Amino acid sequence: MLPPERTPRQRIIDVITGTRLSSYQLAQMLGIRERQVEEHLTHVVKTIARDKSRRFVLEPSRCQDCDFVFRDRRRLTRPSRCPHCRSEDIMAPRYGIDSAGSRSGPVDSQVSNR
Ligand SMILES: [Zn+2]
Structure with missing residues (x-):
């Protein structure tokens, strides 16, 4: 288990x-x-962006009905409705951290400081 004194x-x-x-x-x-x-x-x-050895990965939200992917979305929260087909059946975005050197698996869209 994680020690309790660690911050969220x-x-x-x-x-x-x-x-x-x-x-x-x-x-x-x-x-x-x-x-x-x-x-x-x-x-x-922001923390990970300063860390050269790691990178933050955001798997964008996706509409379950028409497969629309919310690639340009900057906010981290889940969109409520698909702009394409108006469906509310939106798969939530998922987050991860990879080590910068790792080449395993496909590279998902990456959160940058654009
Ligand atoms: Zn849709």
Whole structure:
């Protein structure tokens, strides 16, 4: 188990390293609200952006009905409705941290400081 003195942000970094999790899953694992997870994630993104050895990966939201991918979306939260087909059946974005040198698997869209 993770030691209790770690901050939520450190714990988020720990649990998403090497995997992909939605904010809902993170909220469950950390015992905090999804809203708080998203708040922490914005800081995690900045922390990781300064760290040359790691990179933050965002798997964008996707519409379950027409496969529209929300690639240009900057916010980390899940969009409520598909602009293409108006469906509300949107798959939540998922977050992860990879080591910068790793070449395993396809590279997902990456959060940058554009
Ligand atoms: Zn759609």
